[in-house]
Amino acid sequence: MSTQSRRERARADRERAIVAAARDLALTEGWEAVTTRRLAAEIEYSQPVLYSHFKGKDAIMAAVAVEGFAELATALVSARASAADPRQAVADVAAAYVAFAQERPAIYDAMFTLAVDLPFASQDVPTDLARGFAELSETVRPVAAGDDLETVTETFWAGLHGLVTLMRSGRLRRADHDRRLAVLVQRFSP
Amino acid sequence: MSTQSRRERARADRERAIVAAARDLALTEGWEAVTTRRLAAEIEYSQPVLYSHFKGKDAIMAAVAVEGFAELATALVSARASAADPRQAVADVAAAYVAFAQERPAIYDAMFTLAVDLPFASQDVPTDLARGFAELSETVRPVAAGDDLETVTETFWAGLHGLVTLMRSGRLRRADHDRRLAVLVQRFSP
DNA sequence: TCCAATTCCTAGCGTTGCTAGATTTAAAAG
DNA sequence: CTTTTAAATCTAGCAACGCTAGGAATTGGA
Numbered sequence: 001m002s003t004q005s006r007r008e009r010a011r012a013d014r015e016r017a018i019v020a021a022a023r024d025l026a027l028t029e030g031w032e033a034v035t036t037r038r039l040a041a042e043i044e045y046s047q048p049v050l051y052s053h054f055k056g057k058d059a060i061m062a063a064v065a066v067e068g069f070a071e072l073a074t075a076l077v078s079a080r081a082s083a084a085d086p087r088q089a090v091a092d093v094a095a096a097y098v099a100f101a102q103e104r105p106a107i108y109d110a111m112f113t114l115a116v117d118l119p120f121a122s123q124d125v126p127t128d129l130a131r132g133f134a135e136l137s138e139t140v141r142p143v144a145a146g147d148d149l150e151t152v153t154e155t156f157w158a159g160l161h162g163l164v165t166l167m168r169s170g171r172l173r174r175a176d177h178d179r180r181l182a183v184l185v186q187r188f189s190p
Numbered sequence: 191m192s193t194q195s196r197r198e199r200a201r202a203d204r205e206r207a208i209v210a211a212a213r214d215l216a217l218t219e220g221w222e223a224v225t226t227r228r229l230a231a232e233i234e235y236s237q238p239v240l241y242s243h244f245k246g247k248d249a250i251m252a253a254v255a256v257e258g259f260a261e262l263a264t265a266l267v268s269a270r271a272s273a274a275d276p277r278q279a280v281a282d283v284a285a286a287y288v289a290f291a292q293e294r295p296a297i298y299d300a301m302f303t304l305a306v307d308l309p310f311a312s313q314d315v316p317t318d319l320a321r322g323f324a325e326l327s328e329t330v331r332p333v334a335a336g337d338d339l340e341t342v343t344e345t346f347w348a349g350l351h352g353l354v355t356l357m358r359s360g361r362l363r364r365a366d367h368d369r370r371l372a373v374l375v376q377r378f379s380p
Numbered sequence: 381t382c383c384a385a386t387t388c389c390t391a392g393c394g395t396t397g398c399t400a401g402a403t404t405t406a407a408a409a410g
Numbered sequence: 411c412t413t414t415t416a417a418a419t420c421t422a423g424c425a426a427c428g429c430t431a432g433g434a435a436t437t438g439g440a
Contacts, residue, residue, distance in 0.1 A: 121363040162352030
């Protein structure tokens with residue numbers, strides 16, 4: 001009984017180590033540097049061990065993404081909480097969203113561009129993703145007016161996502177970023 | 191002299207065949223099906239021939255993307271031209287943009303998500319890309335007001351891009367798409 | 381008809397994600 | 411404490427990827 005629980009604990013530790021290694025590698029060198037061989041070396045086990053924890057590389061990336069949802073949600077919550085008024089809240093939350101994406105581009109990609117085997121628009125959305133979305137919702141609620149709140153939230157989100165991805169891939173000049181963000185925020189401000 | 195020009199013509203034909211094969215394969219089976227071996231088989235030459243035309247697979251994808259810019263620009267031009275008034279123009283151009291992305295997802299990815307070795311925010315932007323961007327600019331000009339036109343255009347573009355990419359990767363429910371687009375259009379309408 | 385130059389292909393390198401089968405390790409039974 | 415059995419882990423390898431070196435074949439001009 002106790003030996004079994006000890007083993008389970010060790011397994012859980014190793015699983016966390018895999019996700020942490022993937023996250024660190026992706027952050028420092030990008031996802032193309034995150035190979036199964038490299039991950040195995042990092043946790044000091046052989047390659048097949050990874051597959052006893054995760055179905056494949058995509059599942060590992062999904063696990064990193066889920067961690068990212070928690071971080072993003074926390075960042076959005078604190079941004080909105082410290083805003084002086086609803087108008088400032090939109091600007092601050094937008095800034096926090098963009099800052100997260102720019103500081104952790106690899107994590108952001110795993111969350112919103114790469115891994116597709118995560119439940120999004122369905123019932124069993126990861127809790128922290130729902131938390132982040134709810135925070136966006138509350139932020140734009142004052143401007144929803146006649147429109148459906150969820151729809152407005154998704155559209156605002158899409159605007160942020162578009163700005164972030166187009167800029168990071170070099171499609172938009174970085175210099176003008178703040179002005180673009182201001183335009184978007186203004187269009188979604190009370 | 192004539193034999194040389196004949197050879198040059200044959201080479202140009204083969205180059206076009208490569209891009210066409212890549213485009214067709216990407217459209218029907220996605221970019222992951224576009225391998226250099228598959229492309230070589232398609233044009234009935236061996237693999238290394240590809241590298242006498244293009245620096246690598248990325249360059250082939252970039253060539254497909256450039257073709258896409260032309261198509262998109264044409265679609266946007268005709269959408270704006272047939273619009274009854276400036277307000278309708280915004281809606282029609284937005285709809286045309288989204289329709290293009292949804293009907294040719296692989297091409298759209300090559301244009302705006304994958305290939306990065308294309309000049310975007312610089313002087314030597316592909317002509318057709320500039321054409322498409324100019325069309326977007328003219329469409330949103332009535333709402334630019336005090337803001338810089340280029341900035342507003344880029345922000346509107348980002349909104350469209352965000353909607354398209356988030357929906358295509360399953361992050362947004364497809365059913366509510368029209369309503370989200372309407373919200374965006376309304377925010378950028380005169 | 382022979383030579384030279386260009387064009388093209390065969391073969392292979394290093395890397396990827398992933399897996400089958402042997403091997404070691406550890407727990408349970410005697 | 412030894413033996414047996416089961417679980418955990420590793421070694422080795424597969425198929426596919428992008429890409430390239432070096433030799434074979436084709437072509438045009440002398």
